Amino acid sequence: MFLALRDLRRGVRRFLLLGVVIALVAVLSTVLSALATGLVTDGISGLRALPFDRLALQEGAEATFSRSTLRGDALDRFEGVDGVEATPLGASFVNAASTSGGPNLDLALFGVAPDSFLVTRDDARGALSGEPGLVLASELEDQGVSVGDRYAISGSDLVLPVLGFTFAGTYGHAPIAFTSLDTWQQINFGGDPDERFSAVALSGGSDDDLAGPASEAGVELYTKSEAYAGSPGFTAETTTMTLIQGFLLVISAVVIGAFLTVLTVQRTRQIGLLKAMGASTSYIARDALGQMAILVSVATLCGVALGAVLVTIVGSGDVPVELNPTGTLGVAVSMIVVGLIGSAAALPRIVKVDPVIALGVEQ
Amino acid sequence: MTVPARRSEATRGAGSPVLAIDRVRVAYPDGPDTRVILDDVDLSVTAGELVVLTGPSGAGKSTLLTVAGLLRRPDSGEVTVAGTPTAGLSQRQRTKVRRDHVAFVYQSANLLPSLTAIEQLELVGHIHGEKASGTTARARSLLERVDLAGRADQLPVELSGGERQRVGIARALMASPSLLIADEPTASLDPERAGAVVELISEVTRSEGLATIVVAHDAWAEMHVDRRLHLDRGRLSEVGPPAGAAAQRA
Numbered sequence: 381m382f383l384a385l386r387d388l389r390r391g392v393r394r395f396l397l398l399g400v401v402i403a404l405v406a407v408l409s410t411v412l413s414a415l416a417t418g419l420v421t422d423g424i425s426g427l428r429a430l431p432f433d434r435l436a437l438q439e440g441a442e443a444t445f446s447r448s449t450l451r452g453d454a455l456d457r458f459e460g461v462d463g464v465e466a467t468p469l470g471a472s473f474v475n476a477a478s479t480s481g482g483p484n485l486d487l488a489l490f491g492v493a494p495d496s497f498l499v500t501r502d503d504a505r506g507a508l509s510g511e512p513g514l515v516l517a518s519e520l521e522d523q524g525v526s527v528g529d530r531y532a533i534s535g536s537d538l539v540l541p542v543l544g545f546t547f548a549g550t551y552g553h554a555p556i557a558f559t560s561l562d563t564w565q566q567i568n569f570g571g572d573p574d575e576r577f578s579a580v581a582l583s584g585g586s587d588d589d590l591a592g593p594a595s596e597a598g599v600e601l602y603t604k605s606e607a608y609a610g611s612p613g614f615t616a617e618t619t620t621m622t623l624i625q626g627f628l629l630v631i632s633a634v635v636i637g638a639f640l641t642v643l644t645v646q647r648t649r650q651i652g653l654l655k656a657m658g659a660s661t662s663y664i665a666r667d668a669l670g671q672m673a674i675l676v677s678v679a680t681l682c683g684v685a686l687g688a689v690l691v692t693i694v695g696s697g698d699v700p701v702e703l704n705p706t707g708t709l710g711v712a713v714s715m716i717v718v719g720l721i722g723s724a725a726a727l728p729r730i731v732k733v734d735p736v737i738a739l740g741v742e743q
Numbered sequence: 744m745t746v747p748a749r750r751s752e753a754t755r756g757a758g759s760p761v762l763a764i765d766r767v768r769v770a771y772p773d774g775p776d777t778r779v780i781l782d783d784v785d786l787s788v789t790a791g792e793l794v795v796l797t798g799p800s801g802a803g804k805s806t807l808l809t810v811a812g813l814l815r816r817p818d819s820g821e822v823t824v825a826g827t828p829t830a831g832l833s834q835r836q837r838t839k840v841r842r843d844h845v846a847f848v849y850q851s852a853n854l855l856p857s858l859t860a861i862e863q864l865e866l867v868g869h870i871h872g873e874k875a876s877g878t879t880a881r882a883r884s885l886l887e888r889v890d891l892a893g894r895a896d897q898l899p900v901e902l903s904g905g906e907r908q909r910v911g912i913a914r915a916l917m918a919s920p921s922l923l924i925a926d927e928p929t930a931s932l933d934p935e936r937a938g939a940v941v942e943l944i945s946e947v948t949r950s951e952g953l954a955t956i957v958v959a960h961d962a963w964a965e966m967h968v969d970r971r972l973h974l975d976r977g978r979l980s981e982v983g984p985p986a987g988a989a990a991q992r993a
C-alpha cells in the first residue's frame with residue numbers, strides 16, 4: 381500500500397466527504413445498536429435474569445405465557461429426569477392499584493414456589509414463604525413504592541402488601557413482580573385454586589434428555605432466548621431494529637462502492653501507468669482496497685466513538701439505550717466488511733484498464 | 744557516476760539484440776475497412792544503441808512503441824525482448840517480462856501526483872518487490888544522477904516541466920531496464936530543457952548499456968544517435984547515421 385497511504389495523506393480533502401458520511405452512518409448504527417440493546421433490556425431483562433435454562437410451555441403457545449396453561453402432570457414428567465430441576469412458573473400481566481396513595485402499577489407478575497431455584501435471594505424466599513404479598517423489581521422503589529404499601533390486584537379481590545424488593549427487571553416493558561405460586565393461582569383462577577400454572581422452568585439437562593418427557597407431556601421446549609419472543613413487542617422491535625441496521629449497511633456499501641468506482645475512473649490513466657510499470661492487477665487492487673479499508677476503518681472508529689459518547693449522554697435520560705460492547709464491535713466490524721464488499725464493485729474497472737493508455741495513444 | 748546494474752552482463756552484450764521485432768503487423772478498423780498501421784515491420788536494437796524514430800503524425804510511431812514495450816499485442820509477428828519471444832506468452836507473463844526489462848519515458852512525464860520525486864522512484868522498487876532500505880539508497884543516487892538531489896521531497900506540482908521529465912527518466916532507470924522506450928520525451932519542453940533531456944537519455948543509454956528507442960522531432964536533429972528510422976505508411980526505413988557518427992562512436 382505504498383501508493384495508497386501517501387495518496388490518503390496528501391489528498392485528505394478528497395477523502396474527507398466520504399469519511400464524514402461513513403462516520404455519520406457509524407454514529408447512527410451505534411446509536412441504533414444501543415437502542416436495540418436498550419429495548420431488549422427494557423423488554424425482557426426480568427425474564428433474562430431468572431436462573432432457568434429452558435421453559436416448557438403448552439403446545440402451540442409460541443413462547444407466550446398467556447397462551448399456555450399446564451398442570452402438575454407436566455411437571456411430574458420432568459422431575460424424574462436425572463440432573464434436571466423443574467419448577468412451575470406462573471406468569472401474567474396485572475394492574476395493581478395502590479390503596480395507600482402510591483402510584484398505580486402495571487406489573488409482569490410471576491408466581492413462583494418460594495423454595496424453588498427461581499428464587500435466589502434469601503430475603504425474597506423468606507418474604508414469599510410467609511403471608512401473601514408482592515416482591516417488586518427494585519426500580520419501583522425509586523418510583524416511590526415502599527414496603528408495606530398495599531395494592532388491589534385487578535381481576536381479583538385480593539389486596540396484597542409489598543413485602544420487599546428484588547433485582548431490577550422487566551417483561552413486556554412492565555416491571556416484574558413476584559408472588560408465591562398459590563397467590564398467583566388465586567389471582568388468576570379465583571377461589572378455585574386449581575394446580576394450574578403457565579410454564580415449567582427447567583434448569584440443567586440437554587435437549588436429548590428433555591425431548592422425551594416434553595413430548596409425553598405435550599409441551600414445547602424453549603431456550604431462554606427463544607422465550608423472549610413471547611414478550612409483547614419483542615419480536616416487532618428486534619426485527620425493526622435489525623432491518624434498519626441492515627439498510628444502513630447496504631447504504632454504506634453502495635456509497636463506498638460508488639465512491640471507489642468514481643475514483644477508479646478518475647485514476648484510469650494512473651492505473652494504466654502502474655500497469656505499464658509492471659504492476660500486476662492484484663498489486664493495484666490491493667492498493668485500492670487497502671486504501672478504502674483504512675479510510676472506512678478510521679471513519680467507522682471515529683463514528684462509533686462519537687456514537688458511544690452520544691449514547692452515554694442520551695442514556696442518562698429516559699431513552700432506553702444501552703451500550704453493548706459486543707453489539708458495538710459488531711457494528712464496527714460489519715461496517716468495515718461491508719465497506720470492502722462495496723469497494724469490490726470497482727475491481728472490474730481496475731482489471732479493464734489497458735496499459736496502452738500510459739503512452740497516451742488512445743485518448 | 745554509474746549506478747550499479749543488477750542485470751547480468753550477458754543480456755547487455757552487444758551481440759544479441761535486446762529488442763527484436765519480426766514481421767509485426769498492426770491494423771485498426773477504419774469504418775468498414777481496416778487501416779494497416781504497421782505493415783510487416785522489422786526492427787532490432789542492441790544494448791547501448793540509441794535509435795531515433797521519426798515520421799508524420801498518425802504514422803504509427805506510438806503504436807510501434809506500445810508493441811515494442813509489450814503494452815499491445817501485434818496482430819501478427821514476433822516481439823523478442825531480452826531473449827524472450829513474447830508472442831506465445833500469457834498476459835501475466837508479458838507483464839513480468841515488461842516489469843523486468845522495459846521502462847518508459849513519457850511525453851508528459853506522467854508522474855503520480857501524490858508522490859514526491861524520490862517516492863516516484865521508490866514505487867518502482869516496491870512494485871518490483873524490493874526491500875525498502877536498498878530502494879531508497881538507489882533512488883537517491885539516481886536523483887543525484889539527474890541533478891535533482893535537492894528536489895527529492897517535492898511533489899510533481901512543485902517541480903518544473905524539465906525537472907518532472909528528469910524525474911521520469913530517473914524513474915525509468917530505477918527499473919534497471921534493458922530496453923528504454925521514450926515517446927516524444929521533449930515535446931513539451933523548451934529547446935534548452937529539451938536539450939538537457941536529450942543529453943541525459945543519450946548518456947544513460949551508453950553508460951547503462953540500454954537499448955533505447957526514442958520517438959522525436961527537432962531536438963534530436965543535431966544530436967548524435969546511432970540510427971535514425973522513419974516510419975511512413977506502415978513501412979520503416981533507415982535514414983542513415985549523420986556524418987561523423989561512426990568516428991564519434993569509435
Ligand SMILES: Nc1ncnc2c1ncn2[C@@H]1O[C@H](COP(=O)(O)OP(=O)(O)OP(=O)(O)O)[C@@H](O)[C@H]1O
Nearest residue numbers: 741742771772780799800801802803804805806807
Ligand atoms: N485503438 C485504436 N483504434 C483505432 N485507431 C487507432 C487506435 N490507436 C491508434 N489509432 C490510429 O492509428 C494511427 C497511428 O497512431 P499513433 O498514435 O501510433 O501515431 P503517431 O505516429 O504516434 O502519431 P503522433 O506523431 O501524432 O503521436 C492513428 O491514425 C490513430 O488514429
Ligand SMILES: [Mg+2]
Nearest residue numbers: 804805806926
Ligand atoms: Mg504518438
